[in-house]
Amino acid sequence: MLRLENIDVHYGATQVLWDVSIEVGEGEMVAVMGPNGSGKSTVLKAAMGLKKPSSGRVVLDGEELQGRSATVRPRRGMSIVLERRRLFPRMSVRENIMLGGYARPSAEAHRSFDWVLDLLPEIRPHLDATAGKLSGGQQQMVAIARGLMARPRVLLMDEPFLGLSPAMVKNVFAIMKMINGEGVAILFNEQNAKLSFAMSHRGYLLESGRVVLSGSGEEMLEHPEVKRVYLGVREAVS
Numbered sequence: 426m427l428r429l430e431n432i433d434v435h436y437g438a439t440q441v442l443w444d445v446s447i448e449v450g451e452g453e454m455v456a457v458m459g460p461n462g463s464g465k466s467t468v469l470k471a472a473m474g475l476k477k478p479s480s481g482r483v484v485l486d487g488e489e490l491q492g493r494s495a496t497v498r499p500r501r502g503m504s505i506v507l508e509r510r511r512l513f514p515r516m517s518v519r520e521n522i523m524l525g526g527y528a529r530p531s532a533e534a535h536r537s538f539d540w541v542l543d544l545l546p547e548i549r550p551h552l553d554a555t556a557g558k559l560s561g562g563q564q565q566m567v568a569i570a571r572g573l574m575a576r577p578r579v580l581l582m583d584e585p586f587l588g589l590s591p592a593m594v595k596n597v598f599a600i601m602k603m604i605n606g607e608g609v610a611i612l613f614n615e616q617n618a619k620l621s622f623a624m625s626h627r628g629y630l631l632e633s634g635r636v637v638l639s640g641s642g643e644e645m646l647e648h649p650e651v652k653r654v655y656l657g658v659r660e661a662v663s
């Protein structure tokens with residue numbers, strides 16, 4: 426459904442993505458894994474139209490999205506949960522979540538709000554709290570709720586586990602599985618190879634702005650290079 430085709434991205438004169446092609450099928454969970462600074466966030470930003478590629482195409486259901494206005498992607502069913510829980514810290518949880526429905530008429534936004542709270546009931550007791558006062562994990566939950574307000578068919582998640590405790594990682598992981606189980610495709614990025622690929626239908630390994638490997642989650646976990654470099658598994662010496 427979503428395809429990035431041969432994307433190049435520059436920040437000023439510096440090129441950070443080279444010929445990146447990534448595909449997300451209907452209802453798939455897809456991971457972009459790579460070390461610090463390899464360009465994972467930039468891939469998601471380019472997909473969402475937050476960073477303009479210098480060449481290549483972003484295509485959703487056969488429709489070219491490059492150069493379309495900022496509201497087209499949410500209306501076509503794309504949404505993003507940004508890194509580091511970019512909430513408005515002084516606004517209430519309810520207000521933060523409702524902002525995710527900006528592209529929808531208000532009656533629909535209220536229906537989405539109810540749907541989101543049914544999916545994430547643990548948010549309900551905190552609706553009137555100031556977002557900035559919540560724990561990191563709770564803030565991540567609110568950021569996910571905000572992303573879901575657009576009723577996306579494909580949800581992009583930028584480092585959803587960043588800075589979370591192991592217990593919260595498990596919780597967010599379970600929520601991603603549940604959202605995906607509702608038929609929402611998810612494209613997310615993450616530095617931890619085991620976590621990324623174990624939970625994904627397919628994965629991509631990004632190094633220095635290039636896709637160097639792709640395959641099913643299982644294939645990625647079993648790949649000797651992934652094992653050696655990212656999982657720290659040593660091959661037996663004969």
Ligand SMILES: Nc1ncnc2c1ncn2[C@@H]1O[C@H](COP(=O)(O)OP(=O)(O)OP(=O)(O)O)[C@@H](O)[C@H]1O
Pocket residue numbers: 436441459460461462463464465466467468616
């Ligand atoms: N706004 C910007 N201006 C200039 N360079 C940038 C900007 N954002 C990112 N970069 C550079 O682009 C490269 C890719 O960054 P990006 O954030 O996409 O990588 P990443 O794999 O997501 O890294 P991290 O895991 O640290 O978030 C890095 O070298 C980074 O320094």
